[in-house]
Amino acid sequence: MLLEIDNITLLYGRIQALHGVSLNVGQGEVVALIGANGAGKTTIMRAISGIRPVASGKITFNGEDITKVRADLRVIRGISQSPEGRGVFPGMTVQENLDMGAYTRRDTKEIAADLERVYGLFPRLKERRKQAGGTMSGGEQQMLAVGRALMSRPKLLLLDEPSMGLAPLLIQQIFEIITEISKQGTTILVVEQNAQQALSRADRAYVMETGRIVKEGNGPALLDDPAVREAYLGAA
CATH class of the missing domain: 3.40.50.300 (P-loop containing nucleotide triphosphate hydrolases)
Structure with missing residues (x-):
């Protein structure tokens, strides 16, 4: 197990x-x-x-x-968590929120690959990557919270x-x-x-x-x- x-x-x-x-x-x-x-x-x-x-x-x-x-x-x-209530960083962009998910990692090439994986799962996040997390809809924030959790692989x-x-x-x-x-x-x-x-x-x-x-x-x-x-x- x-x-x-x-x-x-x-x-x-x-x-x-x-x-x-x-x-x-x-x-x-x-x-x-x-x-x-x-x-x-x-x-x-x-x-x-x-x-x-x-x-x-x-x-x-x-x-x-x-x-x-x-x-x-x-x-x-x-172990990575997408918390209840999403918990996105409202003043950070989508890209910055996702970068925070990889804060424990130093494998730059693999981080870039995982970012593309997240954008593949959530195309809306790629469209909004420069938008502040706090200005997004509830559904988009949920996508961002899950994507951020995935960035720690x-x-x-x-x-x-x-x-x-x-x-x-x-x-x-x-x-x-x-x-x-x-x-x-x-x-x-x-x-x-x-x-x-x-x-x-x-x-x-x-x-x-x-x-x-x-x-x-x-x-x-x-x-x-x-x-x-x-x-x-x-x-x-």
Whole structure:
């Protein structure tokens, strides 16, 4: 397994946000994590990327225990995140935002190749490369956030709510690009409220409720699960 999370707990002050969560992501997989607001999905992402320390349990990445490794060193090891809310640098151009994604790298030729890869995935970004990130639409900012994360050439790409606030047509486009990124060889863990899109494209998926994993299975099987459909797709 590329990523193994073993029985982690995480606290916000006195509040326990994660209760013995275990999950794994295999090399080359697209794994979805779905659940209602406040279920703990973003908290897991923050634990994996090192933004929030875990209280107990273990996180293993590429065979190495990274439970106590600093966030910036996890990026160097191959974990990159497109955060909830996009988090683009509003005063920087598209090009400068993408350059920031490669800040840990020194391989100039490969960085240039990856920039062209990102522009190939997101032609709109190439058209707008001199435009300030903060003046772009929500969909364009989401493309920029994903592109910036790809610029570190990650082994594992963490996508936190990539469809949030987007129109249905853009949601479809974003998930098509996620599928293409996977086909190009990047392993993906995606947190998503749009269960239909996430489960239809995921190899495997986990369902979270109140800081716990309550279901797991392959994406299409969970999409057909009556309890999942009733809870997340509005269908009995």
